[in-house]
Amino acid sequence: MTKLNMPEVLAPAGSLEKLIVAVNYGANAVYLGGLKFGLRSAAENFTEQELREGVLYAHEHGAKVYVVLNGFLHDTDLHELVNFVRLLDELKIDAVIVSDLGVVETVKQHSNIEVHLSTQASCVNAYSAKMWKEIGVTRVVLGRECSIAEAKQIKEIADIEVEMFIHGSMCMAYSGNCVISNFTQGRDSNRGGCAHSCRFDYAIDFENEELARRNNYFMSSKDLNGLRYLEEFIKSGIDSVKIEGRMKSHLYAATMSKVYSEAIRYYAEHGHFLSEKLYYWEEELKKVTHRSYAATNLIEKAGADTIFDEREHDRSNDYAVVGRVIDVLAEEAIVIEVRNAFNLGDTLEILPFDGVAREIEVKHISTLSNTELERTNPSTLVKLPYVSHVHPENLIRMRLPCN
Amino acid sequence: MQLVTYAQSIHDLNLIKANELNEVIISDKQLGRIAKNESFVSLANMAKELGLKVVLEWDVILTENEFASACDYFSSIPHDSYDVIRVQDVGVLAYVLENTNKPIQFIAETGNRNLTGLKKWVNLIGERLDRLVLSVELSKDKIKEISSQLNCTTELLVCGPLLLFYSPRKLLSAMLDESEKIKMQQIQQQFLTASGESQESPHKGFPIIQNQHGTFMYHIKDLFLFDKYQELLESGISFARIDLRAQEDISYLSKLVDTISNSQDFATLKQAYPRDVIRGYFHINKTDVLFKKLKNYRIQRKDDAYIGEVMEIVKGEYVAIKIKSHEVSLNLGDQVKFVTPEGKELLCKVHELKDTAYKEVTSKSKGELALMNYMGGVWPKSQVYRG
Numbered sequence: 107m108t109k110l111n112m113p114e115v116l117a118p119a120g121s122l123e124k125l126i127v128a129v130n131y132g133a134n135a136v137y138l139g140g141l142k143f144g145l146r147s148a149a150e151n152f153t154e155q156e157l158r159e160g161v162l163y164a165h166e167h168g169a170k171v172y173v174v175l176n177g178f179l180h181d182t183d184l185h186e187l188v189n190f191v192r193l194l195d196e197l198k199i200d201a202v203i204v205s206d207l208g209v210v211e212t213v214k215q216h217s218n219i220e221v222h223l224s225t226q227a228s229c230v231n232a233y234s235a236k237m238w239k240e241i242g243v244t245r246v247v248l249g250r251e252c253s254i255a256e257a258k259q260i261k262e263i264a265d266i267e268v269e270m271f272i273h274g275s276m277c278m279a280y281s282g283n284c285v286i287s288n289f290t291q292g293r294d295s296n297r298g299g300c301a302h303s304c305r306f307d308y309a310i311d312f313e314n315e316e317l318a319r320r321n322n323y324f325m326s327s328k329d330l331n332g333l334r335y336l337e338e339f340i341k342s343g344i345d346s347v348k349i350e351g352r353m354k355s356h357l358y359a360a361t362m363s364k365v366y367s368e369a370i371r372y373y374a375e376h377g378h379f380l381s382e383k384l385y386y387w388e389e390e391l392k393k394v395t396h397r398s399y400a401a402t403n404l405i406e407k408a409g410a411d412t413i414f415d416e417r418e419h420d421r422s423n424d425y426a427v428v429g430r431v432i433d434v435l436a437e438e439a440i441v442i443e444v445r446n447a448f449n450l451g452d453t454l455e456i457l458p459f460d461g462v463a464r465e466i467e468v469k470h471i472s473t474l475s476n477t478e479l480e481r482t483n484p485s486t487l488v489k490l491p492y493v494s495h496v497h498p499e500n501l502i503r504m505r506l507p508c509n
Numbered sequence: 510m511q512l513v514t515y516a517q518s519i520h521d522l523n524l525i526k527a528n529e530l531n532e533v534i535i536s537d538k539q540l541g542r543i544a545k546n547e548s549f550v551s552l553a554n555m556a557k558e559l560g561l562k563v564v565l566e567w568d569v570i571l572t573e574n575e576f577a578s579a580c581d582y583f584s585s586i587p588h589d590s591y592d593v594i595r596v597q598d599v600g601v602l603a604y605v606l607e608n609t610n611k612p613i614q615f616i617a618e619t620g621n622r623n624l625t626g627l628k629k630w631v632n633l634i635g636e637r638l639d640r641l642v643l644s645v646e647l648s649k650d651k652i653k654e655i656s657s658q659l660n661c662t663t664e665l666l667v668c669g670p671l672l673l674f675y676s677p678r679k680l681l682s683a684m685l686d687e688s689e690k691i692k693m694q695q696i697q698q699q700f701l702t703a704s705g706e707s708q709e710s711p712h713k714g715f716p717i718i719q720n721q722h723g724t725f726m727y728h729i730k731d732l733f734l735f736d737k738y739q740e741l742l743e744s745g746i747s748f749a750r751i752d753l754r755a756q757e758d759i760s761y762l763s764k765l766v767d768t769i770s771n772s773q774d775f776a777t778l779k780q781a782y783p784r785d786v787i788r789g790y791f792h793i794n795k796t797d798v799l800f801k802k803l804k805n806y807r808i809q810r811k812d813d814a815y816i817g818e819v820m821e822i823v824k825g826e827y828v829a830i831k832i833k834s835h836e837v838s839l840n841l842g843d844q845v846k847f848v849t850p851e852g853k854e855l856l857c858k859v860h861e862l863k864d865t866a867y868k869e870v871t872s873k874s875k876g877e878l879a880l881m882n883y884m885g886g887v888w889p890k891s892q893v894y895r896g
Contacts (some may be wrong), residue, residue, distance in 0.1 A: 231573045236603060253574075265786070283674070284673065285672075289673055290673075292796055294797055303709075314794075
């Protein structure tokens with residue numbers, strides 16, 4: 107039997123902290139943005155020094171770093187881009203993700219960095235992939251409208267690396283083909299200012315009078331969840347499975363990186379997913395904030411059942427990070443940075459970098475100066491009794507109370 | 510500057526001819542995003558008989574499987590029925606470069622906001638390039654620069670609907686219940702049209718179309734630039750495109766041509782336009798100026814002399830700092846500067862330093878947590894620099 111290449115798990119890194127989380131929890135690669143040129147102006151993003159530290163950290167842990175330059179840039183942006191590209195080259199990042207031909211040209215003129223084509227370019231067929239390859243792109247991030255089977259065909263015909271989204275929020279429009287924010291909010295969605303107008307509730311009046319007026323979140327898509335189809339991704343030779351969400355939480359970055367990397371490692375070892383672990387991973391994916399999940403276009407064209415006709419997602423199974431392990435005081439205590447309040451007697455779960463989450467009951471809380479506490483507050487540091495096999499940077503989560 | 514528009518019927522063609530336009534854009538339901546006519550060939554033949562230059566528009570975006578079917582359909586169209594092919598998807602561009610010898614009009618309306626990229630497209634398409642269709646998000650100054658520097662003719666939408674959103678999903682029919690769907694099929698409603706409004710947006714009445722290619726939503730107002738006629742001429746645009754397909758008929762074209770040729774009364778022409786209008790970004794595009802308000806830059810670290818971030822303050826006891834810098838450590842005796850999330854700067858000397866076990870230390874470096882003497886006015890997420 108031919109040995110299958112396993113796809114890389116590519117996780118979002120909205121900040122240096124999230125990069126560290128994603129890499130610790132198993133991501134093979136991360137994508138991130140500098141302070142300009144990407145599509146997430148509201149994300150923390152990376153300063154030059156943070157970039158240096160992030161690339162160093164990722165590379166030391168065997169993970170690749172891709173930097174997004176996928177805004178539809180204007181000429182004034184390109185002038186500023188040159189120095190940034192030179193910096194990225196010096197930092198030896200692994201690739202840039204680009205959607206615009208002018209940016210491709212600028213990167214190629216001023217660096218030796220590999221260029222990946224962003225999903226913003228809506229590359230959804232083999233002819234397109236072939237042309238971008240001729241232009242000098244080494245990987246295409248396919249539009250989210252492609253099925254896995256189509257991605258396989260595109261890879262084979264165009265002979266190019268193929269990356270596909272496997273998890274996260276979905277644009278309802280062809281990426282790059284939505285300018286609602288530009289014309290209604292004065293914020294260029296394709297340069298980082300998307301106002302998420304597709305998530306609004308709309309009153310719809312049909313021209314046909316036989317159809318009554320109705321309210322609907324008709325442009326809002328359910329979230330993509332491709333875990334069930336991971337075997338198809340692997341067998342189709344998809345080079346990279348991408349997780350959307352640079353704006354999302356630390357818990358999201360950790361959970362997604364952990365679940366998908368564990369699942370791929372399991373498949374690499376066993377050659378199948380015939381395991382109870384699949385159910386466990388699915389349950390883990392439900393523990394992060396998400397809209398209803400759907401396979402959207404992975405197997406067949408996204409139909410009416412992929413529209414998320416709600417404002418809020420179901421939070422009944424949501425967990426939140428209550429803290430992050432800052433320090434482990436040898437067999438005495440663990441020091442936690444509290445992000446969300448918890449109380450004495452609560453049950454917390456420590457999320458290890460690998461393996462099943464461990465439940466602990468909070469039996470004792472104290473400040474660093476050893477004052478006993480009954481409850482914690484966000485943005486404080488507390489000590490909990492020592493727990494074995496806990497490491498700095500482990501996240502601690504708790505199920506949110508149901509309303 | 511010449512005019513160009515679309516035809517979807519023989520009536521349209523006659524009107525275009527009567528108004529002495531030289532060129533017409535024709536598509537059909539298979540290849541055009543919102544084309545309503547079934548067949549390209551019959552209309553194209555009629556246009557040819559009228560002496561018009563026929564532009565076949567293939568602007569749908571299609572994934573691999575659908576793309577193959579569209580290529581088959583395209584192959585069945587006689588090549589002599591059109592003069593030029595007009596494409597947007599890069600895959601379609603590659604296909605027509607490889608499989609035809611027709612001149613190409615490349616629609617560079619999505620993205621393509623810089624001269625560097627546009628020059629590259631011109632080079633890639635080479636001698637086959639007949640025209641570059643520019644983005645309506647470019648300002649007149651940029652259009653002028655582009656027009657003067659590109660060795661090809663250029664085109665701009667000057668009058669017509671502004672497409673805001675293009676999805677392959679069928680979002681209007683998804684709202685119908687089963688009985689409504691059956692009713693729609695019975696009356697063979699292939700085009701579903703509606704208008705949408707949201708309480709979360711001040712804009713009311715977005716026109717929405719659903720057809721076999723998906724769902725298209727437009728701005729509530731059309732783009733109209735003819736009242737800036739002199740500026741259009743100065744911008745160097747070779748062709749001004751008029752898109753009247755959303756209107757019942759294209760008779761407005763006659764008014765427009767007459768105004769240009771005779772009265773030059775563009776204010777009256779604008780008033781006669783059947784929909785509300787905007788000028789879009791023709792004068793200036795400032796859609797990135799709000800970005801700086803999207804986050805708090807005060808908590809963004811500046812790299813010089815950066816030490817780390819405040820994680821906790823215990824009044825009267827300590828300020829806990831996570832050391833984040835690789836190069837700069839925190840030492841007993843250092844002078845440090847706190848920059849709070851509100852932007853306030855506070856200086857303080859480190860005269861007490863402890864670790865997480867509350868033991869006294871003299872220095873802390875990258876990745877470690879340091880507890881220094883308490884300082885009032887400092888908040889969590891304050892950034893710490895060497896003072």
